[in-house]
Amino acid sequence: MPGETYSSYASNLRLVQKRSFKDSISKGGKRASAAIKSVSLFAYIDPFIDWLFGIALILAMLKDLLDIINTVLIAVFGIGEILTIIFTFFISVFIFLIMVITGSTGKVKMARSIIKRTLLLIGTAITEMIPAVGMLPLETVLVVVAFVMTLAERKKAEQGNKK
Structure with a gap:
């Protein structure tokens, strides 16, 4: 049964990595959006x-x-x-x-x-x-x-x- 524990840890680790990647993409998108909004003021x-x-x-x-x-x-x-x-x-x-x-x-x-x-x-x-x-x-x-x-x-x- 130790093999099952290792595989569950590995799957949990992959899941956490995917979530953190998605979160970082989301945060990066928000930061980029804020930067674009501030730069867009220069158009005026x-x-x-x-x-x-x-x-x-x-x-x-x-x-x-x-x-x-x-x-x-x-x-x-x-x-x-x-x-x-x-x-x-x-x-x-x-x-x-x-x-x-x-x-x-x-x-x-x-x-x-x-x-x-x-x-x-x-x-x-x-x-x-x-x-x-x-x-x-x-x-x-x-x-x-x-x-x-x-x-x-x-x-x-x-x-x-x-x-």
Whole structure:
């Protein structure tokens, strides 16, 4: 009877291997689907208007760099806070204008979109005021998130038009 035990173990092992292979294929398919969905957002890039996000990204990176430099200047000399506040204000206004210009179509959709982005911008500005957190590149992250939100809204609007 030991032979039967060995054969049952072998058949169980084959069954487990088949299941794990199927599970890994299934998980791989889900991961590939998520990757395709994220890449598919790039199909909604409009180069005639989205170049503004490039400018906003550069300015946001400069602002985040200024935050780091300002932290060093305050620690060493105690200057630079006024310059940072003014620069942050102008960068935030510029990013807000870009969000309005590149907003989605339709009055209701555009109003919701602007409200979401404005709350995101205000939340980022408030978070930037926290001393230790202010050094993080939050403004840069804000621009990237706003750009992805814009692309997702364009995709959603196009899918709504197809229905």
